[in-house]
Amino acid sequence: MTAMTRPATARRPPSGTGVGMGVQVPERAREPEWLNAARRQAVAWVDANGFPSTKHEDWRYTKLDSVLALPLAASSGRGAEDGPGSVSSSDLPTPQLGVPRIVVVNGGMVPELSTLGTSLPGGVRVESMAGAVRRPEGRFQQLWTRRLGGYPHALRALNDAEALDAVVIDLPARTVVEDPIEVVFVSMPTGDARWSHPRLIVVAGARASATLVETYLSVAGAPSVTNALTQVELGTEAELVHYVLQGERTDSFHFSSLEGHLAEGSRLSSRLLATGGRIGRHEVDVVLAGEGSQVDLDGLFLTGAGQHHDNPVLVEHAAPGCTSRQLYKGVVTSDGHGVFNGHLVVRPGADGTDAVQVNKNLLLSERAEVDTRPRLEINADDVACSHGAAVGRLDPEALFYLRSRGVPEREARAVLVSGFAHEILERFGSGPIRRHAEELAAAAGLIVLDEDHCSSGAVTAGTVHPGRGGRAQ
Amino acid sequence: MLLIDDLHASIGDSEILHGVSLEVPDGEIHAVMGPNGSGKSTLAHVLAGRDPYEVTGGRVIYDGVDLLAMAPEERAAAGVFLAFQQPVEIPGVPTMYFLRTALNAQRRARGEEELGPVEFLALVDTKRRLVDMERALLDRAVNDGFSGGERKRNEILQMLILEPRLAVLDETDSGLDIDALRVVADGVTTLRGPDRSALLITHHQRLLEHLVPDRVHVLAGGRIVRSGGPDLAVELEAHGYATLDSPAVEPRTASAGTASIGTISTGTISTGTISTGTISTGTISTGTISTGTAR
Ligand SMILES: Nc1ncnc2c1ncn2[C@@H]1O[C@H](COP(=O)(O)OP(=O)(O)O)[C@@H](O)[C@H]1O
Numbered sequence: 001m002t003a004m005t006r007p008a009t010a011r012r013p014p015s016g017t018g019v020g021m022g023v024q025v026p027e028r029a030r031e032p033e034w035l036n037a038a039r040r041q042a043v044a045w046v047d048a049n050g051f052p053s054t055k056h057e058d059w060r061y062t063k064l065d066s067v068l069a070l071p072l073a074a075s076s077g078r079g080a081e082d083g084p085g086s087v088s089s090s091d092l093p094t095p096q097l098g099v100p101r102i103v104v105v106n107g108g109m110v111p112e113l114s115t116l117g118t119s120l121p122g123g124v125r126v127e128s129m130a131g132a133v134r135r136p137e138g139r140f141q142q143l144w145t146r147r148l149g150g151y152p153h154a155l156r157a158l159n160d161a162e163a164l165d166a167v168v169i170d171l172p173a174r175t176v177v178e179d180p181i182e183v184v185f186v187s188m189p190t191g192d193a194r195w196s197h198p199r200l201i202v203v204a205g206a207r208a209s210a211t212l213v214e215t216y217l218s219v220a221g222a223p224s225v226t227n228a229l230t231q232v233e234l235g236t237e238a239e240l241v242h243y244v245l246q247g248e249r250t251d252s253f254h255f256s257s258l259e260g261h262l263a264e265g266s267r268l269s270s271r272l273l274a275t276g277g278r279i280g281r282h283e284v285d286v287v288l289a290g291e292g293s294q295v296d297l298d299g300l301f302l303t304g305a306g307q308h309h310d311n312p313v314l315v316e317h318a319a320p321g322c323t324s325r326q327l328y329k330g331v332v333t334s335d336g337h338g339v340f341n342g343h344l345v346v347r348p349g350a351d352g353t354d355a356v357q358v359n360k361n362l363l364l365s366e367r368a369e370v371d372t373r374p375r376l377e378i379n380a381d382d383v384a385c386s387h388g389a390a391v392g393r394l395d396p397e398a399l400f401y402l403r404s405r406g407v408p409e410r411e412a413r414a415v416l417v418s419g420f421a422h423e424i425l426e427r428f429g430s431g432p433i434r435r436h437a438e439e440l441a442a443a444a445g446l447i448v449l450d451e452d453h454c455s456s457g458a459v460t461a462g463t464v465h466p467g468r469g470g471r472a473q
Numbered sequence: 474m475l476l477i478d479d480l481h482a483s484i485g486d487s488e489i490l491h492g493v494s495l496e497v498p499d500g501e502i503h504a505v506m507g508p509n510g511s512g513k514s515t516l517a518h519v520l521a522g523r524d525p526y527e528v529t530g531g532r533v534i535y536d537g538v539d540l541l542a543m544a545p546e547e548r549a550a551a552g553v554f555l556a557f558q559q560p561v562e563i564p565g566v567p568t569m570y571f572l573r574t575a576l577n578a579q580r581r582a583r584g585e586e587e588l589g590p591v592e593f594l595a596l597v598d599t600k601r602r603l604v605d606m607e608r609a610l611l612d613r614a615v616n617d618g619f620s621g622g623e624r625k626r627n628e629i630l631q632m633l634i635l636e637p638r639l640a641v642l643d644e645t646d647s648g649l650d651i652d653a654l655r656v657v658a659d660g661v662t663t664l665r666g667p668d669r670s671a672l673l674i675t676h677h678q679r680l681l682e683h684l685v686p687d688r689v690h691v692l693a694g695g696r697i698v699r700s701g702g703p704d705l706a707v708e709l710e711a712h713g714y715a716t717l718d719s720p721a722v723e724p725r726t727a728s729a730g731t732a733s734i735g736t737i738s739t740g741t742i743s744t745g746t747i748s749t750g751t752i753s754t755g756t757i758s759t760g761t762i763s764t765g766t767a768r
C-alpha cells in the first residue's frame with residue numbers, strides 16, 4: 001500500500017560537512033506567508049552555518065558523515081488530507097497505554113490512526129498544524145517562531161525548515177490530564193527519501209499537569225533519519241512528566257531534541273530510554289526560567305554492536321532557587337560507543353541553585369567505549385552543585401557473590417547489568433509505561449528484574465569481557 | 474563430607490595457607506579459630522572458589538569429588554555454602570529476586586523443578602521469620618544500605634533457603650548482639666542433620682557457647698596448629714592465641730599483604746576507567762569522578 005501524495009522536495013546531496021548545504025526553500029503553497037518566511041530563514045541559517053563537524057564542541061564524538069551521505073530529501077508524511085496511507089495500525093505496536101494516542105508518520109499526524117477518545121478533559125486541544133495553520137489566531141505562529149534563528153546546530157534549523165506538520169498539545173490552566181498522552185513517531189522511508197522531521201509542541205498553562213510519552217519507531221525498509229524536535233513550555237506551577245522511548249531500528253539514525261522552558265514553580269521530569277539507532281542522539285535543553293522551577297532528567301542508554309548513543313544535556317539555571325537533577329546511565333557492549341555530554345550552567349543571579357549531575361557507565365566488552373564530560377559553569381554565589389561521572393565494569397565481588405549462590409556466570413553477569421539499569425527503569429513508574437520501557441529494554445538484551453518475582457531467570461545478555469575503558473579528555 | 478589435605482594457597486606472590494589439613498565428617502560441626510590475618514577467610518574463599526586465590530598445592534575432597542576442580546556455582550549446586558565475612562552489596566537487584574534466582578539456579582543444576590512464585594514466597598516467609606527479618610527488607614536491593622547485623626541475618630536466611638550440605642560461616646558472629654548471635658546459632662542448629670556439616674570460622678568463643686562444635690581447630694600463620702574438643706575454645710578464650718606454641722612459620726609482614734591487596738584492586742580499576750569533570754569559570758564545584766566498578 002502506498003499513497004504518498006505529498007512529493008518530497010528534491011535536494012542536492014551535501015558536498016561535505018561544515019559548509020552550506022545548498023538546502024532549497026521548500027515550496028508549500030498552502031502554507032501562510034509567515035511560515036514560508038520562517039522556513040526560508042531556517043534554510044538560510046543552514047546555508048550560512050553548515051552542519052556541525054566534530055570540531056563543534058557538542059558534536060565532538062558524533063560524526064554526521066554517514067547520515068549526510070543519505071539524500072536529504074524528506075519522506076512524505078501523511079497529512080490529514082492524504083487518504084488511506086501505507087502505515088496501518090497493524091504496523092504499530094499494540095497500544096499499551098490506551099488512549100489518548102497520536103500517531104505521527106514521517107512527521108505528519110495521521111488522524112485515522114490516532115485515538116483521542118473522550119479521555120481528554122475539556123479544554124485540552126490536540127491539533128495538527130497541517131490542518132490548522134489556516135486559522136487566523138496566530139497561536140502557531142507565535143510558538144513556531146519564538147526562537148527562530150537561535151539554532152544550536154543545523155539539525156534544529158532543518159526541523160524548522162522541513163517539518164511537514166506539528167502536533168500541538170495545548171493544556172489550559174489548571175487542567176489535569178490523568179491518562180498518559182502517547183505520541184508514536186514512525187519513520188518510514190519512501191523511495192530515496194529518508195528524512196523525517198517530526199515536531200511536537202506542548203504548552204501547559206498555569207498549574208496544568210499531564211504525562212506525555214514519546215515513542216520512536218522505524219518500520220522495515222531502508223535506513224531512515226529521524227530529526228525530531230519537541231518544545232515544552234510550562235506555565236507557572238505546571239507539571240509535565242515526560243518519557244522518550246527510542247526504539248528505532250539499529251540501522252537507522254535518530255536525532256531528537258527536547259527544548260524545555262520552565263516558568264516559576266513549574267516542574268519537568270523527563271526520562272529517556274534509548275536502545276535503537278545506528279546513531280541515536282537525544283538532546284535536552286532546559287531553561288529554568290522562573291524562580292523555584294525544577295527539572296529531573298534521567299536517561300538509560302543500552303548501546304550494542306555498531307551503535308553510537310550521544311546524550312547532550314544542557315541545563316540552564318536562569319532564575320533563583322531552582323533545582324535540577326540529572327542521572328544518566330549507559331550500558332555499552334560489543335563495539336558500542338556511548339557519550340554523555342552534560343553541561344550545567346548557572347547564570348548570574350541564579351542564587352540558591354541546587355544542581356546534581358551524575359553519569360555512570362558500565363562497559364561490558366573490550367571494545368566498548370564511553371566518553372563522559374560532565375561540565376559545570378557557575379556564575380552565581382550561594383549555589384549547591386555537584387557532579388560526578390563513573391565508567392567501570394561489573395563488580396567482581398558481586399559477581400562472585402552471585403556465583404557462590406549457584407547462579408551461573410553468564411546469568412550472574414546479566415543480573416548485575418540489570419541491577420545497574422534498574423535505578424533508571426524504576427523511575428518509569430509501575431504501570432504500563434514501565435512495562436513498555438521494560439519490553440524495549442528486554443528487546444535490547446536486558447533481563448528485567450521483576451518486582452513481583454514472577455519471571456524465571458531468562459538470560460539474554462551476552463558474554464562479558466573485562467573492559468578496556470573509556471577515554472579521558 | 475570434607476577433606477582438606479595439605480592445602481597451599483597464595484594471593485599474588487604471597488603464600489597465605491601453608492599446608493592446611495582438616496577433616497569434617499558427615500553430620501559434624503567443626504570450628505576454625507585463629508587470630509586476625511591467620512588465613513581464615515582465605516580458607517573460606519578457597520573452599521567457595523574465589524578467583525584471585527590460587528591453590529598451589531594439596532587437595533580438597535568434598536563428598537568424594539575434587540572440589541577445587543568445580544566452578545563456584547557448581548560447588549553451590551553441590552551443596553557448599555559460604556556465609557561471607559563481608560557480604561557484598563548488589564545495587565538494583567531486589568533481595569527477593571536474588572534469592573529466587575539463586576534457589577532456582579541450584580535446582581535447575583540438580584535437575585529439580587524450579588519453584589514457582591507462590592511456593593517461593595511461602596518458603597521465604599517461613600525462613601525469614603526464623604531469622605527475624607522484616608519482609609520490607611527483602612524488597613530492597615541485596616545488602617544495599619543494610620546494617621552489619623542485617624547483612625549477617627541475610628546470610629543466614631540464604632543458608633536456610635538454600636539448605637546446603639556443607640555450610641562455611643566466616644565470622645558470621647562478629648559484631649553481632651546477643652539476639653543476632655542466637656539467630657546464627659539457631660540457623661545452624663535448624664540445618665543440623667546426619668548428612669549435613671558445618672565449618673564455623675570465628676575469632677571468638679562466643680558463638681560456640683550457643684553452638685557446641687564437635688571439634689575445634691586453631692589456624693595460625695596459615696597452618697592448623699592445634700585441634701581438640703570443645704574445651705579448646707574455652708582454653709583459647711582464657712589464654713588467648715599468644716600462648717599457642719605454634720610451629721615456626723615464615724614471617725609475612727602485614728605491609729606485604731596490604732601492598733598486594735592494593736596492587737590487585739588497582740589492576741581492577743584500571744580496566745574500566747576514566748572520566749573527567751570539566752569545571753569552567755565560576756566558583757564552587759564538588760566534582761567526584763570515580764573509576765572502577767560501576768554501580
Ligand atoms: N586479596 C588479598 N590480597 C593480598 N593479601 C591478602 C588478601 N586477602 C588476604 N590477604 C592477606 O592474607 C592474610 C590472611 O588474610 P585472611 O585470610 O583474611 O585472614 P583472617 O580471615 O584470618 O583474618 C593476611 O595477611 C592478609 O593481609
Ligand SMILES: [Mg+2]
Pocket residue numbers: 513514515558643644
Ligand atoms: Mg577473615
